[in-house]
Amino acid sequence: MRVLIVITAFIFMMPLRAQRSDFEAIDFWRADYMATQQQGEGLQQLPILVHHLTATLNTDVEKFRAIYYWVCHNIKGNYHLMRKNRNMIRKLENDPQALEAWNNTIQKEVFKTLLTSNETLCTGYAYLLKEMAALAGIESEIVHGTGIWNGNGSSSKDKSMHSWNAVKLNGKWYLCDATWSSGYIDMENLLFAFDYDDRFFLMEPEDFAKTHQPAQVKWELLPQEN
Incomplete structure (x- = not known):
């Protein structure tokens, strides 16, 4: 484990320690059911969608679960958009100014595709989850970084820029990745296949x-050592 030297002020800014086991007593069947009841809905009336997903649920974690489950079962990954973005990032990785300009350009296409066809890439998943959580009164953040994944749970040397979410529940921060939960790209036909993880x-x-x-x-939400 890495040893970090941190000042006292920084320690108090670190997210509180959290684990999924905090919610072992909660059965998410009702939250998942509410998500299935809204299957196929679009994003044009997002506040109404979030209301339908969460209005009958009592806790923030159940509300967030319903939102997360809905996103993962209704938003597709767009292979062509993903490939286009990855290729440009690799091409411009040594030109920060050009890369920033590209990021601004691709974001417009990402959100347009998300709204019109319920398809996106990781940034769109993270953005949508954050917006829907906010409508339910739940604080969350988009986390940018690197993803290391080859589809079977083991590490790979092929790293890529990636985005996911941190969500605050009961005063603690937790991690989630709707992109990787939602499914995968079938490389035989280059189409997205829902496969909830x-x-x-x-x-x-x-x-x-x-x-x-x-x-x-x-x-990382990992314990830090002085």
Whole structure:
């Protein structure tokens, strides 16, 4: 484990320690059911959608679960958009100014595609989850960094820029990745296939760190040593 030298003020700014086991007593069947009841809904009336997902649920974690489950079962990854973005990032990685300009350009396309066809890439998943959580009164953040994933849970040398979320529940921060929970790209036909993976919903920080490297180390949510 890395040893970090931190000043006292920084220690108090670090997110509180949190684990998925905090919610072992909660059965998410009702939250998941509410999400299935809104299957196929679009994003044009987002406040109404969030209300339908969360109005009958009592706790923030259940409300967030309903939102997360809905996103993962209704938003597709767009292979062509992902490939286009990845290729440009690799091409411009040594030109920060050009890369920033590209990021501004691609974000417009990402959000347009998200709104018109319910398809996106990781940034769109993270943005949508944050917006829907906010409408439910739940604080969350978009976390940018590097993803290391080859589809079977083990690390790969092929790293790529990635975005996911941290969500604050009961005063603690938790990690989740709706992109990787939602499914995968079928490389035979280059189409997205829904295949929900529950592991990335409030995953334990130690396990999350095996495949996610945040740009800001505080979002590892791992215990820090002086």
